[in-house]
Amino acid sequence: MPSTVLDLNAAEIETTREWARWADANDPLAPLRDRFELPRGADGAPLVYFQGNSLGPMARRTRELVQEVMDQWGSRGHYARIEGARPWMDYHAHARRTLAALAGAREHEVVAMAGLTETLHLLMASFWRPHTGRDRIIMESTAFPSDRYAVRSHVQARGFDPDACIIEVPPRADGLLHAEDFARACLEAGDRAGLLLVGGVNYATGQLLELGALVRAAHAAGAFACFDLAHAMGNVPLSLHELGADAAAWCGYKYLNGGQGATAGLYIHERHGLDTSTPRFAGWWGVPLATRMGMERDFVATPGADGWQVSGPSVIGMAPLLASLELFDAAGFDRLRAKSLRLTAFLEMLLRERVPEARVLTPAATHERGAQLSIQLDDRCMERHAQLLPAGIACDTRRPNVIRAAPAPLFNTFDEVWRFVDTLAGTR
Ligand SMILES: Cc1ncc(COP(=O)(O)O)c(C=O)c1O
Structure with a gap:
């Protein structure tokens, strides 16, 4: 057996299950789990929380950093700025x-700001x-x-017809x-x-798209290549700068664990960002x-990307993000990805063996x-899913018959993967 x-x-x-326990005992990232407050079920025990692709859990240090902001505000008011x-x-x-490391970007190419959909409008x-x-x-x-x-709505607001333009x-x-298919559509648009x-990782299937090929397709047609990385940031390795992607946006509350409404983020390639004449919707926070x-x-x-800031951001909204990013630093993304691949592979192998009627839609x-794995079940999917939460398993569904489960390497364990599949198998 290898050492870890x-x-x-x-x-x-x-x-x-023995292997799952061995894996957890030989997982160098396992101690990071204790640095989160994990959601609990009705019995008070931590849930098997496979919903980090939707809303990540709270890093323990969040309380400290939010408190720091409040103490600063309470004691210093304006001077805390x-x-x-x-x-x-x-x-x-x-x-x-x-964020730059996670996006595969230069530091001046990223900025934590605003909310995702707002940021997409800015892009x-x-x-x-x-x-x-x-x-x-x-x-x-x-x-x-x-x-x-x-x-x-953006196309419409700018006076164009969405049915014709999109x-x-x-x-x-x-x-x-x-x-x-995207390359063909770009070429046909001439x-x-x-x-x-395009979304980097599709929210419904969990498919990670080939971003390099998409950038090449867009550029070959003379178009810009921009990505919604809501399900990609903190989940999969990214190299936006190297690929030459023009811009991208992500949210802070999924794999980045920043909490509901957490500050989102934006990447702007330096060829646009360092050109201060690049068109944008401006606000005072975008000036030096x-x-x-x-x-x-x-x-x-x-x-740089900082020049896309519009409003002064919510510092309370950003404090939890900083708390979580510290854990990404502690883990190192290469190790996180290595664990993630093994957690998800284990999940898929167990499903094949114990829930043979399941079809994994994710490549x-x-x-x-x-x-994330998107698991298509039989027509009793919703009924079966309803049995999971009372049994301590948190994952979500996409109608009519898909369960999405995302074991996250920062806080999930191999034994939880085993429990998830064992419980799902028991819902037949
Ligand atoms: C792919 C994708 N895009 C956009 C959004 C909307 O995000 P927000 O409400 O943070 O703007 C979500 C939310 O889950 C999402 O998954």
């Missing part, structure tokens, strides 16, 4: 290094330029509905999205191709820190998925 569970290969995984260990004027800068304001004739937006037909609302690329018969805007309080009449953007290839 992170060193072994998939063929060495055994589908027994410029004083203390983390002055609020550039509080977001404390998230920068870790479209910058990278959808229909007046140049490039009025087509290419997206997936299976995008998270809110993304469709955002794109359609090209939706559907999944194939295998239920999956294919980069070649010199009207303006923006490719040194002149922000100068109240200059005209907007001058600070170079099998590790480079095409993150933590």
Whole structure:
């Protein structure tokens, strides 16, 4: 046996509870679990919480960092903006290094700010330029509905027809999205191709798309390549800068564990970010820190992604994010991904053996998925799912017959994967 569970290969995984216990005892990341307050069931015991893809749990240090903000506010009021260990004027800068590492970006290419859907509107304001004739937006037909609302309303608000401008690329018969189909749609749009805007990991299937191929497809057609990384940040390895992606946005409350409404984030490739004439919707927080309080009449953007900030952010909303990012630093993303792949492989192997009627919709290839498996069950899916929470298992569903389960490497265990499958098998 290898020395830790992170060193072994998939063929060495055994589908027994004994193996799960061995894996947990030989998991160098296992101590991080205690640095979270995990949601509890009716009996007071921690739930098997496989919903970190929807709302991550709370890092224990969150209380301390939120308290710090409140103490600063209570004792110093306005002066907390410029004083203390983390002055609020550039509080977001404390998230920068870790976010850049997770996004595979340079530090000046990322900023913690706003909420995801708002940020998507800001991206479209910058990278959808229909007046140049490039009025087509290419997206997936299976995008998270809110993304469709955002794109359609954005197009409409700017005086264009969403039915004419938006090209939706559907999944194939295998239920999956294919980069070649986006490439074809970009080429067919010809010199009207303006923006490719796609989810990096699909919320429903858990499919991780081939971002490099999508960037190449968009650029070959003369379009910008932007991504919604809600289900990708903190879940799968990203290299946005190297791929040349133009821009991306993510939320802070899923795998990043920042809590409901946590500060989201934005990546802008430096070729756009360092060009302060790149069009944008501006606000005072986007001017250089040194002149922000100068109240200059005209907007001058600070170079980099910071220049996309609009409002002064909620520091209370950002404190929990900082608490969680500390744990990403402690773990190291390579190790997290190594554990994640093994947790999810173990989940899939157990499902195959113990719940043979289940069909995993998520691609099998590790480079095409993150933590989440979307598990299609029989027509009793909803009924079976309803039995899980009373048994201490938290996961969600997508109607009519899919359960989404995302074992997260920061806080979940191999034994929890075993319990999840054992309980699901018992609901037949
Ligand atoms: C893929 C995707 N995009 C957008 C959103 C909307 O996010 P928000 O409410 O943070 O703007 C979600 C929320 O779950 C999502 O999963």
